[in-house]
Amino acid sequence: MAEMREEIREFILKEFLPGEPAESLTDDVELVSSRILDSLATLKLVTFLEDSYGVEFAAHEVGAEHLDTIDRIVAFVESRKG
Amino acid sequence: MILEYTEEQKSLRETLLKFARQELNDDLESRDREQVFAADLWKKMGEMGIPGLAVSEEYGGGGLDPLSTAIALEALGQGCWDGGLLFSLCAHMLPCAVPIDKFGTEEQKRKYLPGLCDGSLIASNAMTEANTGSDAFAMTTKAEKDGEHYVLTGNKIFITNAPVADLFVAFALTDAEKGFHGGVSCFIVEMDTPGVSCSRKIEKMGIRTSPFGEISFQEARVPAANMLGGEGAGATMFTHSMDWERALLSAIHVGAMERLLETATTYARTRSQFGRPIERYPAIREHVARIKAHLESSRLMVYRSADRLEKSRSVSQDAALSKLFVSEAFVDAAERCIQIHGGYGFTTEYKVERVLRDAIGGKIYSGTSEMMINIVAAWLGMGSGT
Numbered sequence A: 001m002a003e004m005r006e007e008i009r010e011f012i013l014k015e016f017l018p019g020e021p022a023e024s025l026t027d028d029v030e031l032v033s034s035r036i037l038d039s040l041a042t043l044k045l046v047t048f049l050e051d052s053y054g055v056e057f058a059a060h061e062v063g064a065e066h067l068d069t070i071d072r073i074v075a076f077v078e079s080r081k082g
Numbered sequence B: 001m002i003l004e005y006t007e008e009q010k011s012l013r014e015t016l017l018k019f020a021r022q023e024l025n026d027d028l029e030s031r032d033r034e035q036v037f038a039a040d041l042w043k044k045m046g047e048m049g050i051p052g053l054a055v056s057e058e059y060g061g062g063g064l065d066p067l068s069t070a071i072a073l074e075a076l077g078q079g080c081w082d083g084g085l086l087f088s089l090c091a092h093m094l095p096c097a098v099p100i101d102k103f104g105t106e107e108q109k110r111k112y113l114p115g116l117c118d119g120s121l122i123a124s125n126a127m128t129e130a131n132t133g134s135d136a137f138a139m140t141t142k143a144e145k146d147g148e149h150y151v152l153t154g155n156k157i158f159i160t161n162a163p164v165a166d167l168f169v170a171f172a173l174t175d176a177e178k179g180f181h182g183g184v185s186c187f188i189v190e191m192d193t194p195g196v197s198c199s200r201k202i203e204k205m206g207i208r209t210s211p212f213g214e215i216s217f218q219e220a221r222v223p224a225a226n227m228l229g230g231e232g233a234g235a236t237m238f239t240h241s242m243d244w245e246r247a248l249l250s251a252i253h254v255g256a257m258e259r260l261l262e263t264a265t266t267y268a269r270t271r272s273q274f275g276r277p278i279e280r281y282p283a284i285r286e287h288v289a290r291i292k293a294h295l296e297s298s299r300l301m302v303y304r305s306a307d308r309l310e311k312s313r314s315v316s317q318d319a320a321l322s323k324l325f326v327s328e329a330f331v332d333a334a335e336r337c338i339q340i341h342g343g344y345g346f347t348t349e350y351k352v353e354r355v356l357r358d359a360i361g362g363k364i365y366s367g368t369s370e371m372m373i374n375i376v377a378a379w380l381g382m383g384s385g386t
């Protein structure tokens, strides 16, 4: 789980926050309201999560509720992995 | 990725090409001039099950996979000169019938799909608003929950098929604060719902036989059972629809380019100037060769993105890439075809000028070329550009 958390952090930093220090992206940074995740970034992140962890987001699950912070993302992916 | 058709794909292609050539070209010049949607040709397509080609068989569809759907649409595009009619077909099937099939409840599928597949119902996808086109999720149309209904209020513009539609697949805000991230929902709205009206038919430059218009929802009460994909599913639904539209509408353009190539080569062979057929002149040969190069690359891109639909969300990149390339290749091919025809090509009698007018819209609808560039760049890791 810790490994997954770091992979997700690394992906977000690399894709959407190039050049930002890793420390600035803590587990509770709000990705949606801070506009780090705009529409295209969100789709890329969801694709990454689905491809990397074999989970599937239902149509209504692609939203702030499951994607707003690294904590929420990890919780959602964990709950789906069973 | 296959490069050879299966036996079924071959016979599908032949049947639809023949059908389109024989049945779908009546009276086009005057219909284009008068902006008339061909209800009779739509009916003929319905009898063949064409409006439901990509829908599951159990609900009356053809059950084709996306690649076979691309091959079918390409054949129609090759055989039929009526770009507007085929655009209406795609606007009906790709962002309406297909999402109902993929995301609808059993009840929604049973109620709407058989009619959508046999063409007795016409559907229309309603997203764009007067102030929100490329930035579609900044919409203002809202849907407020009231008991077992949602009350829709707002206006949508440039809605293909609206003047002839029986139902809309419409997007509205169910939570303005969340916006793209779970705040937009999708509804199946029947045209005869009180408060729904098509307020204006809009004239346009090309694809004129495909009607489009402005629709208005004035406190239209839509049953909660008509929500498609669950509350907040709008972003996924719309992305899915756009992927399908970008990948598969382009198949029509590939077919049309094949038709342009046939027209161009035939004319170049039969038209003589300076005592020789113009096909001998290098400048003319270059036009033809470039149309062919565009056609073949477009076909490969369309087949590839069609084949990847439903396999990964990253198909959004392939679909955007092929939409960007094919729509521009189509405009280029139409211009070259007119050029080969000289003065005759510029007249309305020679039908190639209409293809150019039809083609230009391809760089705007389903997301503009500029937005396709943003999507491709974002997938290449360059940020969203907004």
Ligand SMILES: Cc1cc2nc3c(=O)[nH]c(=O)nc-3n(C[C@H](O)[C@H](O)[C@H](O)COP(=O)(O)OP(=O)(O)OC[C@H]3O[C@@H](n4cnc5c(N)ncnc54)[C@H](O)[C@@H]3O)c2cc1C
Pocket: B091, B124, B125, B126, B127, B128, B130, B131, B132, B133, B134, B135, B157, B158, B159, B160, B161, B207, B212, B361, B364, B365, B366, B367, B368, B369, B370, B371, B374, B385, B386
């Ligand atoms: C023939 C036709 C049929 C249509 N059918 C439908 C339909 O059935 N349903 C529906 O909902 N809509 C439909 N539309 C609407 C269509 O989707 C929009 O017109 C399109 O998305 C562009 O929006 P807009 O017209 O508001 O232009 P704008 O978004 O205002 O764009 C104006 C210009 O700015 C550029 N631009 C905007 N943002 C950016 C950016 N971030 N980066 C770079 N450039 C940018 C655009 O590319 C364009 O060149 C249709 C349109 C046409 C022409």
